[in-house]
Amino acid sequence: MLKTIIAVGIPGVGKSTVLNTAMKELELRGYSVKVINFGDLMLDMLMKRGLVSSRDDIRNLPLSIQREVQRDVAERIGSELRRIREVSGSKPHVVIIDTHAVVKTGTGYWSGLPAHVITNIMPDSIVIVEASVEEILGRQAKDFERRRSDYSDAELLNELLSLNRYFAVSSANLVGASVYILRNREGKVRETASELVNLIENLRG
Amino acid sequence: MLKTIIAVGIPGVGKSTVLNTAMKELELRGYSVKVINFGDLMLDMLMKRGLVSSRDDIRNLPLSIQREVQRDVAERIGSELRRIREVSGSKPHVVIIDTHAVVKTGTGYWSGLPAHVITNIMPDSIVIVEASVEEILGRQAKDFERRRSDYSDAELLNELLSLNRYFAVSSANLVGASVYILRNREGKVRETASELVNLIENLRG
Amino acid sequence: MLKTIIAVGIPGVGKSTVLNTAMKELELRGYSVKVINFGDLMLDMLMKRGLVSSRDDIRNLPLSIQREVQRDVAERIGSELRRIREVSGSKPHVVIIDTHAVVKTGTGYWSGLPAHVITNIMPDSIVIVEASVEEILGRQAKDFERRRSDYSDAELLNELLSLNRYFAVSSANLVGASVYILRNREGKVRETASELVNLIENLRG
Numbered sequence: 001m002l003k004t005i006i007a008v009g010i011p012g013v014g015k016s017t018v019l020n021t022a023m024k025e026l027e028l029r030g031y032s033v034k035v036i037n038f039g040d041l042m043l044d045m046l047m048k049r050g051l052v053s054s055r056d057d058i059r060n061l062p063l064s065i066q067r068e069v070q071r072d073v074a075e076r077i078g079s080e081l082r083r084i085r086e087v088s089g090s091k092p093h094v095v096i097i098d099t100h101a102v103v104k105t106g107t108g109y110w111s112g113l114p115a116h117v118i119t120n121i122m123p124d125s126i127v128i129v130e131a132s133v134e135e136i137l138g139r140q141a142k143d144f145e146r147r148r149s150d151y152s153d154a155e156l157l158n159e160l161l162s163l164n165r166y167f168a169v170s171s172a173n174l175v176g177a178s179v180y181i182l183r184n185r186e187g188k189v190r191e192t193a194s195e196l197v198n199l200i201e202n203l204r205g
Numbered sequence: 206m207l208k209t210i211i212a213v214g215i216p217g218v219g220k221s222t223v224l225n226t227a228m229k230e231l232e233l234r235g236y237s238v239k240v241i242n243f244g245d246l247m248l249d250m251l252m253k254r255g256l257v258s259s260r261d262d263i264r265n266l267p268l269s270i271q272r273e274v275q276r277d278v279a280e281r282i283g284s285e286l287r288r289i290r291e292v293s294g295s296k297p298h299v300v301i302i303d304t305h306a307v308v309k310t311g312t313g314y315w316s317g318l319p320a321h322v323i324t325n326i327m328p329d330s331i332v333i334v335e336a337s338v339e340e341i342l343g344r345q346a347k348d349f350e351r352r353r354s355d356y357s358d359a360e361l362l363n364e365l366l367s368l369n370r371y372f373a374v375s376s377a378n379l380v381g382a383s384v385y386i387l388r389n390r391e392g393k394v395r396e397t398a399s400e401l402v403n404l405i406e407n408l409r410g
Numbered sequence: 411m412l413k414t415i416i417a418v419g420i421p422g423v424g425k426s427t428v429l430n431t432a433m434k435e436l437e438l439r440g441y442s443v444k445v446i447n448f449g450d451l452m453l454d455m456l457m458k459r460g461l462v463s464s465r466d467d468i469r470n471l472p473l474s475i476q477r478e479v480q481r482d483v484a485e486r487i488g489s490e491l492r493r494i495r496e497v498s499g500s501k502p503h504v505v506i507i508d509t510h511a512v513v514k515t516g517t518g519y520w521s522g523l524p525a526h527v528i529t530n531i532m533p534d535s536i537v538i539v540e541a542s543v544e545e546i547l548g549r550q551a552k553d554f555e556r557r558r559s560d561y562s563d564a565e566l567l568n569e570l571l572s573l574n575r576y577f578a579v580s581s582a583n584l585v586g587a588s589v590y591i592l593r594n595r596e597g598k599v600r601e602t603a604s605e606l607v608n609l610i611e612n613l614r615g
Contacts, residue, residue, distance in 0.1 A: 062614035063534050067586045106612050108535050108590030111583045124268050125313050159591070166579040169371040173316045173379075174583075176272045180313030181364070202311050204267035329473050330518050374576040378521050378584075381477045385518030386569070407516050409472035 002085045002093045003203050006121065006177075008101040008112065008168055009129035010160045012136035014184045014192075018129055019098055021193035026200065031092045034084070038099035038112065041073045060106060067116070074120035081121070094200055097121060101128070101167040102160070109163055113171035124203050125178045126168050127196065133157045135186045207290045207298045208408050211326065211382075213306040213317065213373055214334035215365045217341035219389045219397075223334055224303055226398035231405065236297045239289070243304035243317065246278045265311060272321070279325035286326070299405055302326060306333065306373040307365070314368055318376035329408050330383045331373050332401065338362045340391045412495045412503045413613050416531065416587075418511040418522065418578055419539035420570045422546035424594045424602075428539055429508055431603035436610065441502045444494070448509035448522065451483045470516060477526070484530035491531070504610055507531060511538065511578040512570070519573055523581035534613050535588045536578050537606065543567045545596045 009015040019035060026033045039055070046052045046069055052061065077097065084093055100112035111117075113126070131139075133154050165181075172179045180199055184192040214220040224240060231238045244260070251257045251274055256266065263271070282302065289298055305317035316322075318331070336344075338359050370386075377384045385404055389397040419425040429445060436443045449465070456462045456479055461471065468476070487507065494503055510522035521527075523536070541549075543564050575591075582589045590609055594602040 063586075063588060064614075070586070105588065107609060108537075108588035110588045111586060113583070114586035115584050116586060127313075163575075163579065163589075165368075166371055166576055167583060169368065170375045170580045170583040173318070173372060173375040174320050176268075176275070176316060176319035176321060178268060178310065178313035178315045179368075199312060204269075332518075370573075371576055374573065375580040378523070378577060378580040379525050381473075381480070381521060381524035381526060383473060383515065383518035383520045384573075404517060409474075 001090060002081065002088050002095065003200055004081060004095050004097070004121065004123045005200065005203075006097045006099060006113065006123045006126045007129060008099060008126060008164065010100075010102075010136070010157070010164055012139050012157075013129045013131040014139065014189065015098070015129040017189050018182070018184055018192050018196060019096060021189055022196040022200075023096070025193060025197045026094055029197070029201075031094050031200075032088070033094045033096070035096045035098055036077060036080070038073060038077075038097055041076065042069055045069050045073060063107065063110070066110070067114075070114070071116045071120070074117040078120040078122075097123070101126070101164050101171065104160065109167075111167050111171070113167065115171075115174055118171045118174050118177075122175050123177045125180050125199065126172045127180045127182050127199070128164060128168050129182050129184055129192075130161060130164075131184050131186070133161070135184075138186070206295060207286065207293050207300065208405055209286060209300050209302070209326065209328045210405065210408075211302045211304060211318065211328045211331045212334060213304060213331060213369065215305070215307075215341070215362070215369055217344050217362075218334045218336040219344065219394065220303070220334040222394050223387070223389055223397050223401060224301060226394055227401040227405075228301070230398060230402045231299055234402070234406075236299050236405075237293070238299050238301070240301045240303055241282060241285070243278060243282075243302055246281065247274055250274050250278060268312065268315070271315070272319075275319070276321045276325070279322040283325040283327075302328070306331070306369050306376065309365065314372075316372050316376070318372065320376075320379055323376045323379050323382075327380050328382045330385050330404065331377050332385045332387050332404070333369060333373050334387050334389055334397075335366060335369075336389050336391070338366070340389075343391070411500060412491065412498050412505065413610055414491060414505050414507070414531065414533045415610065415613075416507045416509060416523065416533045416536045417539060418509060418536060418574065420510070420512075420546070420567070420574055422549050422567075423539045423541040424549065424599065425508070425539040427599050428592070428594055428602050428606060429506060431599055432606040432610075433506070435603060435607045436504055439607070439611075441504050441610075442498070443504050443506070445506045445508055446487060446490070448483060448487075448507055451486065452479055455479050455483060473517065473520070476520070477524075480524070481526045481530070484527040488530040488532075507533070511536070511574050511581065514570065519577075521577050521581070523577065525581075525584055528581045528585050528587075532585050533587045535590050535609065536582045537590045537592050537609070538574060538578050539592050539594055539602075540571060540574075541594050541596070543571070545594075548596070 007019055023033050043055055103110045103112055136157055168179055212224055228238050248260055308315045308317055341362055373384055417429055433443050453465055462468055513520045513522055546567055578589055
């Protein structure tokens with residue numbers, strides 16, 4: 001039995017912490033959990049093909065190459081999901097794909113889940129991890145290393161939070177996946193992770 | 206001649222009353238009118254297959270089954286539309302499909318018009334019946350029986366009204382249907398129904 | 411080498427002026443530039459087929475005919491793009507398709523870039539030219555000839571600006587194009603055009 005979740009969220013909403021916490025809780029409940037980071041697979045494939053040498057290069061690649069590699073990664077994930085479904089038997093398996101619904105680049109907002117990606121993954125649910133603009137700015141202030149000047153303006157963050165929903169809805173609608181808006185309130189990571197675990201428990205793929 | 210309309214709206218906007226009033230007016234104007242309730246057909250099919258015993262069970266079904274039955278119902282409606290188009294001749298026929306663009310469930314927001322539904326129905330127009338949050342809350346207060354605690358918070362209603370538009374636009378865009386936003390103002394059901402009748406008159410499918 | 415841009419924007423944002431200014435700048439930089447006006451091609455085709463005699467008639471045509479001609483025009487543009495790509499060699503070519511993401515008609519909001527259009531064009535980027543409601547109303551007041559009563563209410567303009575984004579995102583998501591929001595500030599046409607030129611320079615189709 002396999003449940004497939006795509007988790008998206010703009011930088012600073014605390015998605016990684018929520019996913020890590022939920023993963024541990026799911027394993028305690030007997031799930032076999034795999035988190036697939038879409039960007040890591042993109043980077044792997046691009047480096048193997050000699051197209052980039054670091055993560056920051058990805059956003060500056062020609063869109064045609066980004067699209068091609070995006071599709072290749074989505075197909076690879078699709079194969080992996082079919083493999084897991086076959087071997088899973090009655091043991092509950094969860095695959096969480098950690099990615100973005102929308103990415104801000106020098107050439108505009110780029111979809112992380114366009115038709116050629118979402119139709120290969122066919123998730124049960126797209127989970128949008130959200131936080132308030134104040135919380136995102138607060139996290140960025142504490143976290144010098146990851147602070148990104150291109151994501152730190154309040155007006156821009158509001159725009160990104162909105163676009164994130166438009167892109168996620170549009171992707172979900174292509175495959176009939178549900179959209180779950182998961183609010184990650186400051187200091188409530190445990191509660192947010194529990195809500196995600198409950199969603200996964202309630203999904204009966 | 207056949208005109209196909211999909212009417213959507215979140216609970217409490219007064220969609221049923223508007224559709225019933227418009228239906229009578231259209232019949233007076235010589236139209237052959239059929240209103241198809243998507244949820245009723247879903248329930249019928251699910252009960253025949255022994256999968257649920259009441260309407261409330263639907264929202265708790267596994268998404269995979271919901272999707273399968275959703276597609277089957279959409280195909281059945283597609284066949285019915287082809288049949289009506291063939292027999293309609295020069296007499297004006299209207300089919301109004303009464304459904305939702307988005308439904309709130311325990312596993313997130315679920316699309317009522319995903320690609321596999323909308324491409325089977327190919328409507329001329331998706332009509333979004335809307336009301337203000339105040340009007341929706343007012344109707345819920347008067348209507349004890351249908352009051353639903355999961356739809357009664359103002360913030361949630363605002364979120365639902367927005368998501369409803371995102372989902373409807375995304376579905377319309379897949380088939381080139383128009384999106385008509387029909388505001389149902391308190392105490393103005395007759396006027397709202399007339400606006401819907403005018404839309405249908407102006408459509409030349 | 412060919413870069414393909416779709417430029418959209420609701421009436422009054424100053425799209426034409428921005429496109430003309432950018433076109434000149436691109437030519438100075440050695441680009442071969444072609445601006446294709448989707449509406450003009452629609453009008454051409456409809457007039458040749460004897461379906462309309464003026465531009466204003468288009469919005470009142472049956473949706474089925476609008477859709478058919480829309481698809482035909484999109485296919486014609488697709489062929490033209492393939493032709494340009496073949497002959498372009500190493501000289502940089504840009505095609506800018508001047509159109510709308512959404513058009514307000516008597517039968518609702520109609521998509522300018524539905525699936526059957528966007529998949530034929532396969533743009534690198536959809537550029538949404540935007541202005542504030544105050545700027546749009548200001549331009550309409552100065553420009554008597556083009557003032558359109560159906561686009562002049564502030565609430566409606568806000569609705570249109572939002573719907574424009576929903577439709578553009580939904581279209582971009584179908585083909586993996588980027589969405590670039592280009593704010594055309596009052597009196598800053600030159601700067602806005604430069605931003606568009608920079609976007610095109612940075613795109614490496």
